[in-house]
Amino acid sequence: MKKRCLLTLMIVLLTCMAFAQVKPIVLGDRHAMLKLTQDSRYLLLPVQETEDIASIAVLDNYNNMVQRINVKLSIDRVDYYVPFEIRGTALLDIEWQGDRRQKGAVGDFVCWKDMKYSNEFDTTNREKFRPAYHHTPLYGWMNDPNGMFYKDGVWHLYFQYNPYGSQWENMTWGHSTSKDLVHWEAQPAAIEMDWLGSIFSGSCVTNGNDVVAFYTSAGHHQTQSMAVSKDGGRTFEKYSGNPILTTSDIPDFRDPKAFWNEDAKVWNLILAAGQEMRIYSSKDLKEWTYESSFGKEYGNHSGVWECPDLFPLTQTTKQPNNQTTKKWVLLCNINPGGPFGGSATQYFIGQFDGKKFTCESMPKVTKWLDYGKDHYATVSFYNAPENRRVVLAWMSNWQYANQVPTKQYRSANSIPRDLGIFQYGEETYVSVVPSKEMLAVRGQKVKKPTETCEIVVDVKNQTEIILSNTKGEEVVMRYDTTKQTFKMDRTKSGDVSFSEAFPCETKAPTYGQIKQLRIFVDRCSIEAFDADGKMAMTNLVFPSEPYNTIKVNGGKATIYQIEN
Structure with missing residues (x-):
């Protein structure tokens, strides 16, 4: 007793x-x-x-x-x-x-x-809109993906993170890991604020057994810093010589993306500086030499350029003799200035010699990686296997990201995508397809849409796809082979009240005929792809109940449950 x-x-x-x-x-x-x-x-x-x-x-x-x-x-x-x-x-x-x-x-x-x-903090999910097979933080705010790399069978994703609220503030590098690009395990925050400032976006490279991170220290001015991990990216020690790059001529100086350039046998680094990209080179990752700038008069300049990436892609043509051509792609995220308002990812294609990027298109040509409203800060994994170029994006838009109807957390990443290049007319474009890991989670066929599914639609010349629920909420997609366009209308998709900028119709060029669409639905998002990679569109939706009815005019749909 x-x-x-x-x-x-x-x-x-x-x-x-x-x-x-x-x-x-x-x-x-x-x-x-x-x-x-x-x-x-x-x-x-x-x-x-x-x-x-x-x-x-x-x-x-x-x-x-x-x-x-x-x-x-x-x-x-x-x-x-x-x-x-x-x-x-x-x-x-x-x-x-x-x-x-x-x-x-x-x-x-x-x-x-x-x-x-x-002594505990309950991270059990309380949000009906939290995606099932997209990466999200356990709690708090998330925006740009940062420092992504692959090493020893593990994909590492860092991200802009606020541990003290579900709106933007207190920028820190959060960290998650995955073995399949779909199921993610939360790790402790990797790089935290210091007296040089908040920890803004950046990148990681692997150098022997070390993982080296480059990031923007956002204090009174934006400078670039470095940190080194001896334990595979779990923890980092900041470099005693920080900052490693500074400037006095522009306030927006950020988002360093470093990589080993095998052709030039040097380390290169590209970062955003206002409305241009600046390129540097180094032999030791510590001392950097300015080489050139790119951007003046090229592409869209309606907002600040951010989060660059620069990498080669190869294209194989059947004639003559399966010839292989290598071109370089420069990703340039911009806010505002997207094709339907707010933030988006544009890109340029050309050649890079380790010092200067030369765009092959005319200056006024603008190319968008994704024609949805919610695809931003796209960057690629360093050292992805099989010479793949795998990217993730932040699945939101700065016009309303702080107001979307969740509280425990805000924002998710897109599904992983593999990039390639293709030719249409006189121009070369970047192709975007769901990464092969998404096939591994494709489950059994089902008769009706669910809140987590992939819908494969064999399309005809004119195809209309309507996803709806019993509340009268719907998303309407239309493909027009004559006009070579694909549209998605979310004006009646569910809760659109939190921002005047949210209800909209987005439209993408298809660069030729689409034969099959792959549409991924996950509680608060719809991502549509041309199966051949010539079109991608990402939009958030917030239905009061899941879409459980599909109507297809001019095509045939097969629905697969996503196993998560």
Whole structure:
């Protein structure tokens, strides 16, 4: 009996510790401090997304500031919680931005009542729109894919990550790994903010047993930094000589993409600088020499150029004698300026000699990698097997990414895609097909669409495909062989109320005839591909219930369940 009573008392005490109300030290109408008094792993911070940012200085036992984070602490309601890992923290010095007088006294804010000490943080999914076979963060905000590489049978995906809220802030490199490009395992954050700034986008290369990361340090100015991993990309040590690249002539100077150039026998690096790309070379990955710039008057310049990539692709022509031609592709993500507003990925094709990229098209020619609304920050994996060029994109759009109807997390990546090149008329284009790993998860045939399926449509000259549900919500796709166009209309797809920019119809050129479409549906997204790779279109959707009916006019559909 005594043991049972003692056990009951311990449970009660632990419960009280976990949910004891914290007591702030209020110092003004915008300022408070919080002493951390319990020996727990986390302090669970309540977030209210419509509120102003609270800037939190994290102090250790000696009053040294070891970190600064920005969190939208709850004022009068709680949208969700995010974990702050205490790790020896003694004091949080909290200052709110904006005028607090309209919000009541700081000491009465809901956040103090609802903050909790805990040794665990529940990441169990609470979102009906979370994709089943697309990569998402367990919680928090995600945007650009970063530093992707393949090594020892494992695909590594880093990404722009906010661990302290599901909107953009506190940029850190999150990290996930996969053995099949479909099923992803969350890893601890790989590279965290420091006094040079937030950790913006970048890349990784493998150099012997080391993994070397290049990223933008986004402080008062944007500079480029380096970090090295000795354990296969799990943890990184920042280079003592950072920053390794700086500039004084432009504020937007970011997103370094490094790679080994086998032809020139040098390391190359390309990064975005305003509305151009700058190319560098190096023998040791530490000292970089500026070689050239590309972009003036070429392609679309309606927004800032970001997240470049530069790589070779080969094309084999049947005549004469299966001749192989190698061309270089420069990916250039732009925001705004996409074909249907907001962010998108354009590209250029030409030649690169290790110093200068020469585009083969006329300057005003603009080519888009994907003609949907939700395909951005596309970059490729370094060292992919079989000489494949595998890419992932951020599946959202800066016009509404912070407002999409999820809270536990925001944003997913596209399915993996393999790139090639093809000729149409006088121009060369990049082909885009779902990676072969997507065939491995194709399950049994089903009669009706499900929330996670692949729909293969054999099309005729004029084909209309309507996905719908019992709520009257629908997505309409139309292929017109005469006009050589493919369209997708999501104006009645479900919840479109969170942004005026969301309801739309997108249209893509098909560069010839389409014989078969592959359409991937996954809870909040539809990705449509010409099976031969000449067209890709990615759009988000938020139906109140899954689309469970399909109507095809001018074609035949086969539906496969996706096994996840």
